[in-house]
Amino acid sequence: xxxxLADLRPVHVVxxxxxxxxxxxxxxxxxxxxxxxREALTDAGLEWKTVESAYTAxxxxxxxxxxxxxxxLGATGIPMAHVENASASGSTAFRQAVHEVAxxxxxxxxxxxxxxxxxxxxxxxxxGLGDLVGNRSAPAAWFAMQAADxxxxxxxxxxxxxxxxxxxxxNGARNPYAQRRKARTLEEVLAPPxxxxxxxxxxxxxxxEGAAAVLVASDDGIRRHALDRSRAIRVxxxxxxxxxxxxxxxxxxxxxxxxxxxxxxEEASIGPEDLDVVEIHDAFSIxxxxxxxxxxxxxxxxxGQAITSGALDIGGRTALSASxxxxxxxxxIGPTGLGQIAEITRQLRGExxxxxxxxARIGLAHMVGLGSxxxxxxxxxx
Amino acid sequence: MYGCEACGAxxxxxxxxxxxxxxxxxxxxxxRHHMGKALDExxxxxRVLLEPGLAVRAVLTAVDHEPPVGTRVVGTxxxxxxxxxxxxxxxxxx
Numbered sequence: 001x002x003x004x005l006a007d008l009r010p011v012h013v014v015x016x017x018x019x020x021x022x023x024x025x026x027x028x029x030x031x032x033x034x035x036x037x038r039e040a041l042t043d044a045g046l047e048w049k050t051v052e053s054a055y056t057a058x059x060x061x062x063x064x065x066x067x068x069x070x071x072x073l074g075a076t077g078i079p080m081a082h083v084e085n086a087s088a089s090g091s092t093a094f095r096q097a098v099h100e101v102a103x104x105x106x107x108x109x110x111x112x113x114x115x116x117x118x119x120x121x122x123x124x125x126x127x128g129l130g131d132l133v134g135n136r137s138a139p140a141a142w143f144a145m146q147a148a149d150x151x152x153x154x155x156x157x158x159x160x161x162x163x164x165x166x167x168x169x170x171n172g173a174r175n176p177y178a179q180r181r182k183a184r185t186l187e188e189v190l191a192p193p194x195x196x197x198x199x200x201x202x203x204x205x206x207x208x209e210g211a212a213a214v215l216v217a218s219d220d221g222i223r224r225h226a227l228d229r230s231r232a233i234r235v236x237x238x239x240x241x242x243x244x245x246x247x248x249x250x251x252x253x254x255x256x257x258x259x260x261x262x263x264x265x266e267e268a269s270i271g272p273e274d275l276d277v278v279e280i281h282d283a284f285s286i287x288x289x290x291x292x293x294x295x296x297x298x299x300x301x302x303x304g305q306a307i308t309s310g311a312l313d314i315g316g317r318t319a320l321s322a323s324x325x326x327x328x329x330x331x332x333i334g335p336t337g338l339g340q341i342a343e344i345t346r347q348l349r350g351e352x353x354x355x356x357x358x359x360a361r362i363g364l365a366h367m368v369g370l371g372s373x374x375x376x377x378x379x380x381x382x
Numbered sequence: 383m384y385g386c387e388a389c390g391a392x393x394x395x396x397x398x399x400x401x402x403x404x405x406x407x408x409x410x411x412x413x414r415h416h417m418g419k420a421l422d423e424x425x426x427x428x429r430v431l432l433e434p435g436l437a438v439r440a441v442l443t444a445v446d447h448e449p450p451v452g453t454r455v456v457g458t459x460x461x462x463x464x465x466x467x468x469x470x471x472x473x474x475x476x
Contacts, residue, residue, distance in 0.1 A: 196412070249431070
């Protein structure tokens with residue numbers, strides 16, 4: 001017999017912390033990670049010695065990153081493990097921590113994402129199976145191809161792609177943790193140089209460095225450590241899938257998100273109309289349109305219009321990428337999924353200040369990872 | 383060692399299949415800036431639907447602009463002096 005998250009012990013996000021995402025620097029990853037964890041501990045009102053397990057999400061650091069970082073908080077002997085799932089590493093570490101608390105193995109667990117860019121490509125290029133493109137392949141290329149197909153199929157103009165980046169730059173400018181903190185005009189976003197197909201620089205996310213930490217706890221953990229229950233955000237669902245075989249003419253990425261979110265809505269007993277805030281994997285501008293439709297936030301082919309109308313702005317019916325998304329907040333890989341959870345938590349607590357979505361009650365975080373995998377989490381305020 | 387993505391069959395259950403190096407374009411994109419080193423930019427990448435219904439990613443050559451989706455393409459071996467010829471695709475009409 002299998003269980004869903006809803007069948008197990010309730011799990012709550014009780015602490016969040018980040019090191020701002022930034023361009024590659026000489027800052028050691030330990031400095032990045034410790035700042036995020038200490039901020040999360042302070043946010044929760046917890047001491048490190050109360051944390052019973054830790055999952056470190058990193059895709060680029062290499063082996064044995066956890067203890068050399070976390071020992072600086074005190075060598076408490078807790079179990080530590082690494083999680084690597086490409087762009088979805090942070091989301092997967094969060095899922096592991098949530099499952100551990102839900103199953104009753106721990107009452108307080110940590111998921112910490114930390115990364116620094118600049119290392120060469122990963123395992124998909126070392127399977128022993130060759131291809132015809134070699135090192136010319138890059139995510140921007142394939143998403144640019146999908147952008148061309150999407151625009152041709154739906155009649156969406158290139159300006160709609162640009163408006164995604166305009167909206168997210170506006171949100172990122174209000175996020176002190178964002179790597180890009182300048183609001184851009186449509187003219188700026190659409191200006192050359194081009195990277196791939198219709199994508200300009202501002203339609204491609206910056207891959208920098210940073211860290212994001214999330215502490216999760218059970219009801220017992222909240223009681224035992226006298227945490228502030230009014231700021232604890234319930235994790236309603238955690239769903240994860242990998243790509244299946246698709247017809248060559250179909251868009252496998254959108255299909256994967258659609259399949260995953262069907263499971264999400266069933267597990268969380270909600271629908272897209274219930275979502276107040278959504279963080280989405282917008283590594284490239286086209287992805288926000290594709291996935292907004294796959295999540296059911298708007299009808300197929302209408303995401304561009306929804307962005308243009310302001311329906312997906314802060315203050316609209318659903319605030320999409322209120323953090324600035326990957327396009328403006330940045331995409332340091334390991335931390336990204338946890339940064340989304342931190343943003344949703346902040347929004348649901350009503351603590352997002354100038355980028356607060358009014359009366360936000362339910363939020364969804366969506367990530368995809370190279371391979372491909374998809375993870376979706378739904379959070380709800382008490 | 384390798385197996386079938388559809389059913390998991392492997393080893394003796396698999397057989398080699400020679401695919402025709404011809405098909406139609408499913409998508410095409412010009413790359414103007416790439417993180418990889420030692421690449422001449424711009425270059426053009428494509429998804430090609432081969433005759434048996436299998437899609438492959440490939441480099442498109444002999445084009446000075448992006449041909450439309452649906453254009454028929456054929457394979458061509460390009461040796462840029464490294465010793466190993468590379469299979470690329472070009473429009474059938476070029």
